[in-house]
Amino acid sequence: MEAILGQIEAYRKEIEAFEIGNAAQLEEYRIKYLGTKGIVKALFGEMRNVPTERKKEFGQVLNDFKQFAEGRYESARDTAGSSPAASASSIDLSLPGDPLPAGSRHPISLVRNRIIGIFQRLGFAVADGPEVEDDWHNFTALNLPENHPARDMQDTFYISQNPDWLLRTHTSNVQIREMEKGKLPIRIICPGRVYRNETISARAHCFFHQVEGLYIDEHVSFADLKQTLYFFVQELYGKDVKVRFRPSYFPFTEPSAEMDVSCFICGGPGCRVCKQTGWVEILGCGMVHPTVLENCGIDPAKYTGYAFGMGIERITMLQYGINDLRLFSENDVRFLRQFTGAV
Numbered sequence: 048m049e050a051i052l053g054q055i056e057a058y059r060k061e062i063e064a065f066e067i068g069n070a071a072q073l074e075e076y077r078i079k080y081l082g083t084k085g086i087v088k089a090l091f092g093e094m095r096n097v098p099t100e101r102k103k104e105f106g107q108v109l110n111d112f113k114q115f116a117e118g119r120y121e122s123a124r125d126t127a128g129s130s131p132a133a134s135a136s137s138i139d140l141s142l143p144g145d146p147l148p149a150g151s152r153h154p155i156s157l158v159r160n161r162i163i164g165i166f167q168r169l170g171f172a173v174a175d176g177p178e179v180e181d182d183w184h185n186f187t188a189l190n191l192p193e194n195h196p197a198r199d200m201q202d203t204f205y206i207s208q209n210p211d212w213l214l215r216t217h218t219s220n221v222q223i224r225e226m227e228k229g230k231l232p233i234r235i236i237c238p239g240r241v242y243r244n245e246t247i248s249a250r251a252h253c254f255f256h257q258v259e260g261l262y263i264d265e266h267v268s269f270a271d272l273k274q275t276l277y278f279f280v281q282e283l284y285g286k287d288v289k290v291r292f293r294p295s296y297f298p299f300t301e302p303s304a305e306m307d308v309s310c311f312i313c314g315g316p317g318c319r320v321c322k323q324t325g326w327v328e329i330l331g332c333g334m335v336h337p338t339v340l341e342n343c344g345i346d347p348a349k350y351t352g353y354a355f356g357m358g359i360e361r362i363t364m365l366q367y368g369i370n371d372l373r374l375f376s377e378n379d380v381r382f383l384r385q386f387t388g389a390v
């Protein structure tokens with residue numbers, strides 16, 4: 048009896064030292080101790096050789112040992128079973144862990160979120176729409192009928208499967224879709240990716256990102272447009288920023304304008320960013336053309352509205368002094384990790 052108790056003690060030490068570092072060793076362990084011809088089973092077989100008055104004591108020792116052997120198996124299975132390399136005994140818990148580098152937001156996302164945040168505070172809702180669009184929502188409804196020369200302002204990717212489909216050239220398609228729903232008033236901004244068939248260079252890419260905005264209600268005026276956009280750039284560049292509106296042309300707005308802000312780098316005298324003019328162009332805007340309202344089933348005699356659109360890349364480049372558009376889509380972490388904070 049004493050001999051067998053000593054033997055069990057020795058097995059315990061053996062189990063403690065048993066190296067289970069991979070699935071094969073785990074199986075070896077299982078067969079040796081817990082298998083049908085294993086040590087635990089064999090020890091239970093010894094029961095009949097134990098004197099009756101010590102059977103109870105021996106039974107307890109055996110059960111204890113069995114639990115111990117199974118416990119070792121279960122904890123080793125959690126590590127060794129799933130990763131062949133890891134072994135409970137080969138892990139040095141005192142070593143420092145592998146650092147997981149924290150990611151950072153893409154600069155386009157940072158600026159987009161900032162723009163969205165400003166307009167949301169003014170009560171604009173974010174609206175979304177398809178990037179593969181039909182001709183109606185990207186062009187015709189926006190007062191750009193077929194063969195209209197203004198279509199050349201936006202070189203377009205067409206889908207060869209169906210000549211009516213294209214990659215949207217602006218997010219104005221979302222505005223059309225929103226107006227077609229017929230629920231007024233509308234106060235939305237439409238952030239998203241847009242596509243234009245341009246030769247890739249430092250200043251042009253085949254896709255970029257926009258935020259466009261639309262407000263339609265009774266009595267909306269150009270004064271509302273100016274005040275809203277003025278508030279927007281003050282939030283973006285600070286209270287001292289000045290704005291100016293230059294007459295422009297878009298088929299879907301009348302009157303139309305380009306909005307410039309006073310150069311936030313030099314503050315006026317002229318520098319490289321503003322090309323020595325003191326002004327930086329940041330968006331296009333105007334009052335929604337009555338034909339566009341009619342195309343969407345809205346009565347232009349009752350409702351008016353304004354729209355605006357800006358390129359996020361352009362604002363981001365100006366903001367951070369980035370001089371090559373391609374950097375945004377090359378995914379070079381040395382570039383991307385520089386933009387960790389808010390704009």
Ligand code: PHE
Nearest residue numbers: 217297331332333354355356
């Ligand atoms: N859709 C125009 C573009 O992509 C931008 C714009 C939107 C201009 C709304 C005026 C009004 O160029």
